[in-house]
Every structure is written in structure tokens, then in C-alpha cells.
Amino acid sequence: MLEIAKVSKLFNPGTVDEKTALVGANLIMKPGDFITVIGSNGAGKSTLMNIISGVMKPDAGEVRIDGQNISNLTEYQRSKWIGRVFQDPMAGTAPRMSIEENLAIAYARGKTRGFSFGVTRAKRAIFKQELQRLGIGLENRLGAKVGLLSGGERQALSLLMATFTRPQILLLDEHTAALDPARAELITTLTETLVREMNLTTLMVTHNMEQAIRLGNRLIMMDKGRIILDVPEDRKKDLTVAELLGEFEIISGKKLADDRIVLG
């Protein structure tokens, strides 16, 4: 279980560049929750992801996994519980290394110190089996350099690598936003399949309103560093994009200002 308790973050305090990113944000994710996150520009969505994964520390508040306060652990120390896929397909993989070498690194994550990155025959068999889940033929290209893959193929591989060790939390940071519509749909479908098959607790930031409604079992809306609405499954499934935008206006008193918004 992931708990965000009264987390606040202010950038450049006391300067002209002071920016409030999070103000006492609270969130409890139950095991198996798949929560989509939408919000206005600068609402604090990326900051929330960065604080959960350990890229940055909160000024106040705690991040807990199964009751344990992990706020002081490094990003590396948390990587055994937390998998993350970024918007940029280049971000999650090493381009000069082959598919199997990349998978070996992901496989070693969270294992005991000294665990080898080498690719043994036994590991190769596991990698092939895992790659088959993606359904795009990468299992036949284990030796291919990752830099030669298309953006969609790389993002599929990043998704598999992020989920390889069955993390307690999967963070998806606009991970389909940089892809063309067909590839974005492929990665969306793959995400749904992997999350369901592995029963992963997932937090996904998206600018696509239709996707935010369609995927997952909860939807949260952020504005000015706060979670202003938490929509449960039974309400979410009948929600329309127009109603969702209307809710935002009613609660925040303004239209949703998201310059990357996709209505669906």
C-alpha cells in the first residue's frame, strides 16, 4: 500500500521564482488500485511522481510503502519497489545495449548485491517469455540494439522493464504522450494487460481525458498542488469528458488550463 501523507513542496522559496508544487497532498493507494491523474498546467503531477520515486524529497510530509516511511531513501533504494515509465521513449532504456542486456539490468534491480548483469541461458529463456507478453515480436530480436527500435517498441520495452520485478508501485508519467495515435493505443492496451495480469498498483499521469476515464479504477484531479477530486470506480465508469471538465470548473472555479489536453 502506498501512502502520501501531507506532502508539500515549494521550489525556490523566498525568491521571485518561488513556485508552489504540492500543498499538503494526501493519497492512499490500495493494493491493485489503478489511478489516473489529470490536472492543469503546473498542478504538481510530475512533482508528485518525483517525490514518490525519490527524485526529490518533500519539504514536509511522508511517503510510505506498507506503513514504512521511505521519504529518506534514495531513488535507487526505492527502485526495488517502484517501477517508472517516462514520456520520453529514450529515457527508460540504454540505446547502445541490446534488448537482452537492457532486460538483464532490469532483472537485477532489487536483487541482492553482486547479482550479475550477465545474460545466461536460463535468463534468456525468461526474457523471451516476458517479451512474448508484448506481442510485437521483440522475443525474436534479443540481440538487437535498443537504439534501433521504434519509439513504440522502446516504450513497450520500457514498460516491460519497469514491471519486470513486479514492483509494488508502477508510475506512468504521460508514457503514451510522445507517440503517434496508433502506437499510443498499442502501449495503452499493453499497459492495461500488464497491469491486470500482474495486478500492479499503478499511478498514471495523462493529458488524455478519455483515457483518464477509460483506464483504471480511480481518477484524481489536481490543481495548484492539491488533489481536488478523487473519483471512485462506480462514478468514473459512467463519466463523460464534458462532465469531467465541468467538475473541474465547479471545484476550482476556472476552466481546466492544460496546454497538452487531448479530449479523446
Ligand SMILES: Nc1ncnc2c1ncn2[C@@H]1O[C@H](COP(=O)(O)OP(=O)(O)OP(=O)(O)O)[C@@H](O)[C@H]1O
Ligand atoms: N525543478 C523545479 N524547479 C523549479 N520549479 C519547479 C521545478 N519542477 C516543477 N516546478 C514548478 O512547480 C510547479 C508544479 O510543477 P509540475 O511539473 O509538478 O506540474 P505538472 O502538473 O506536472 O504540470 P504540467 O502538466 O504542465 O507538466 C510548477 O509551477 C512548476 O513550474
